[in-house]
Amino acid sequence: xxxxxxxxxxxxxxxxxxxxxxxxMIIVQVLCAxxxxxxxxxxxxxxxxxxxxxxxxxxxxxxxxGIWVLMIELRALLVRMEQARQxxxxxxxxxxxxxxxxxxxxxxxSAERDVGLLILxxxxxxxxxxxxxxAVGTVRAQxxxxxxxxxxxxxxxxxxxxxxxxxxxxxxxxxxRQAASL
Amino acid sequence: MMSDMPGLNLAEGGRDxxxxxRVWDPLVRVIHWSVLLGVLLNAVITDPEGxxxxxxxxxxLGLVVLRLVWGFLGVQTARFTAFPPNPRAAxxxxxxxxxxxxxVHLSHNPLGALMAYNIWATLxxxxxxxxxxxxxxxxxxxxxEELHELAFNWLMVxxxxxxxxxxxxxxxxxxxxxxxMITGIKNIPDGISTK
Ligand code: HEM
Numbered sequence: 184x185x186x187x188x189x190x191x192x193x194x195x196x197x198x199x200x201x202x203x204x205x206x207x208m209i210i211v212q213v214l215c216a217x218x219x220x221x222x223x224x225x226x227x228x229x230x231x232x233x234x235x236x237x238x239x240x241x242x243x244x245x246x247x248x249g250i251w252v253l254m255i256e257l258r259a260l261l262v263r264m265e266q267a268r269q270x271x272x273x274x275x276x277x278x279x280x281x282x283x284x285x286x287x288x289x290x291x292x293s294a295e296r297d298v299g300l301l302i303l304x305x306x307x308x309x310x311x312x313x314x315x316x317x318a319v320g321t322v323r324a325q326x327x328x329x330x331x332x333x334x335x336x337x338x339x340x341x342x343x344x345x346x347x348x349x350x351x352x353x354x355x356x357x358x359x360r361q362a363a364s365l
Numbered sequence: 366m367m368s369d370m371p372g373l374n375l376a377e378g379g380r381d382x383x384x385x386x387r388v389w390d391p392l393v394r395v396i397h398w399s400v401l402l403g404v405l406l407n408a409v410i411t412d413p414e415g416x417x418x419x420x421x422x423x424x425x426l427g428l429v430v431l432r433l434v435w436g437f438l439g440v441q442t443a444r445f446t447a448f449p450p451n452p453r454a455a456x457x458x459x460x461x462x463x464x465x466x467x468x469v470h471l472s473h474n475p476l477g478a479l480m481a482y483n484i485w486a487t488l489x490x491x492x493x494x495x496x497x498x499x500x501x502x503x504x505x506x507x508x509x510e511e512l513h514e515l516a517f518n519w520l521m522v523x524x525x526x527x528x529x530x531x532x533x534x535x536x537x538x539x540x541x542x543x544x545x546m547i548t549g550i551k552n553i554p555d556g557i558s559t560k
Binding site for chain 1: 440501
């Protein structure tokens with residue numbers, strides 16, 4: 184529940200949000216630690232009480248350790264985000280290759296390849312016609328031809344051909360799956 | 366050298382468009398613009414004798430030290446190993462610029478790297494001499510005050526050169542450096558190699 188409120192206030196990718204929060208916490212704590220440490224130095228210079236100085240130093244050191252941990256955490260998060268993006272990209276590249284190879288195998292004409300891609304991207308015939316500046320009837324004929332060449336009986340089956348191919352293969356890296364679910 | 370960098374090609378399907386590479390992490394960016402804000406405040410607005418001037422100075426020192434620690438602990442492009450201080454490489458880079466080479470460095474280029482180290486050192490000198498001026502031991506000591514002012518003047522010279530360098534490099538390579546320092550992402554124009 185708490186999380187949901189937070190997400191409404193601050194939408195976006197959870198990891199990006201986490202990185203921002205960590206960064207903000209690091210900055211704020213560094214400012215606190217700096218003020219403490221400088222205060223120790225100035226108190227020492229002014230001949231402050233030893234126990235007070237020791238306590239202040241202790242607090243400053245603990246703060247610094249906390250900052251250290253946050254920095255390691257932020258670094259790990261940024262590296263993980265980068266890997267996830269990398270994996271997603273690989274997955275995307277693979278998918279494009281898979282699509283190309285199927286289109287090749289089915290012997291689609293270049294117009295049919297374009298229409299096929301738009302179908303896979305989820306456009307309906309009316310929209311494809313508009314995008315390509317063709318009559319809806321033309322697009323309908325082209326999609327029928329694609330389905331025939333692919334040996335499927337419609338849009339849903341065409342899409343499932345590619346899904347099956349992707350699921351049959353191992354994902355390129357473990358991160359790809361994770362990235363896809365982000 | 367940078368080939369193992371986790372660079373990032375964000376280009377959405379457009380193989381012919383410019384490549385987008387994630388270069389600056391949020392910590393580097395926040396520190397940069399906060400330090401700029403702090404320097405502006407203390408150079409222009411705050412009363413040099415006042416508490417606010419001191420507090421802003423402390424904050425700048427903390428931020429610079431944080432950036433230096435991040436130079437060891439941080440992610441690839443933020444690390445000192447990505448832009449080692451190397452005067453010879455800086456000279457070679459200047460030569461490359463004159464010869465019209467347009468390759469792009471994902472982290473700082475060797476000249477920019479020297480400037481970054483120079484600015485950090487100068488900021489630390491300013492902050493520490495400033496703190497010393499407030500201590501019993503060094504209060505009113507002349508060389509400390511002179512050092513503070515001298516270092517500040519040197520910082521102003523450096524920042525002018527720094528911003529000039531950024532603008533020139535932006536023209537030379539077509540990479541929007543300032544935007545990269547804000548969004549973290551460099552646009553590498555087509556056909557330009559990276560280092
Ligand atoms: C008081 C003023 C300034 C100071 C002290 C300063 C300091 C620095 C430092 C230390 C770096 C290295 C960053 C790092 O690795 O963490 C840097 C980089 C940078 N600064 Fe500044 N800066 C100042 C003003 C500006 C201004 C006004 C601009 C915008 C025009 C600017 C644009 C940049 C850019 C684009 C970079 C990255 C350069 C690259 O891509 O290699 N800076 N600055």
